[in-house]
Amino acid sequence: RTPLWADLKPGGRFTAVDLGKAGGTGVVAKRLVAAGLVDGSALTPTGRTFAEEAARAVETRGQEVVTPLERPLKPSGGLVILRGNLAPDGCVVKMAGHERLLHGGPARVFEREEDAMAAVTQRQIHAGDVVVIRYEGPRGGPGMREMLGVTAALVGEGLGEQVALLTDGRFSGATKGLMAGHVAPEAAVGGPIAAIEEGDRITFDVEARRLDLYVDEAVIRERLARWRPPPPRYTSGVFAKYVALVSSAAEGAVTRPA
Numbered sequence: 001r002t003p004l005w006a007d008l009k010p011g012g013r014f015t016a017v018d019l020g021k022a023g024g025t026g027v028v029a030k031r032l033v034a035a036g037l038v039d040g041s042a043l044t045p046t047g048r049t050f051a052e053e054a055a056r057a058v059e060t061r062g063q064e065v066v067t068p069l070e071r072p073l074k075p076s077g078g079l080v081i082l083r084g085n086l087a088p089d090g091c092v093v094k095m096a097g098h099e100r101l102l103h104g105g106p107a108r109v110f111e112r113e114e115d116a117m118a119a120v121t122q123r124q125i126h127a128g129d130v131v132v133i134r135y136e137g138p139r140g141g142p143g144m145r146e147m148l149g150v151t152a153a154l155v156g157e158g159l160g161e162q163v164a165l166l167t168d169g170r171f172s173g174a175t176k177g178l179m180a181g182h183v184a185p186e187a188a189v190g191g192p193i194a195a196i197e198e199g200d201r202i203t204f205d206v207e208a209r210r211l212d213l214y215v216d217e218a219v220i221r222e223r224l225a226r227w228r229p230p231p232p233r234y235t236s237g238v239f240a241k242y243v244a245l246v247s248s249a250a251e252g253a254v255t256r257p258a
Helices: 016-022 025-034 050-056 113-121 148-156 217-226 237-245
Strands: 079-084 087-094 102-110 130-133 164-167 178-181 201-205 210-213
Touching (some): 016 025, 130 148, 130 201, 164 201
Parallel strands (some): 130 164, 164 178
Antiparallel strands (some): 079 087, 087 178, 201 210
16 A cells, blocks of 8 residues: 655665655655554654654755655555465565566575575576575574575676576565565475475466466475475574574564463
């Protein structure tokens, strides 16, 4: 329901510095209050309400960073949730306004970020591939590492607009190209991403909000029945405790009492 008003990089023209000169985040807050998209009565750390803080913002005359209320850049924002047989609980795709909306290709499967990075730098990834990095979720990582390095390497190899990437880990706000992160359930708990095999066909369809593995459902069930979790990366200490307590990315990866 929330339109895109801020024309900011990587998908827009301006930087955060430009936003500050235009009047700051308070200008965006004004749009949200005026559109009825936030609870203006909510208190902020200053002791004033959100609406009161928004009203204090001074918008620079003639600024172009934040568009007028009635003329948003796009009817929706830059994050899209996909679901499908690879992400029954959802995954997140960041759209900067110019990415491909459809991609299908063979899976290139890696069990951790470092293995994927090595394949990219050794030029083992090719146009059309779908790079899969799994066991990087809240439990698998543990801690849900950021996959920015691999996406940056793909761009550096000239593949940023020719491949897709999916992971149960996180991605950065600077990530470019078609990438699905936060895939849930994650591989470490036996989610469908754990059933992917090298060469399987995977399709991203952003308009249809789908992420699917083109393998018969019976085959996926059989693979998951044979699946066994890998040995834990930590058997003691704070990371082991975290793995035992953390929830799915679809639930915010919050920790809960045992």
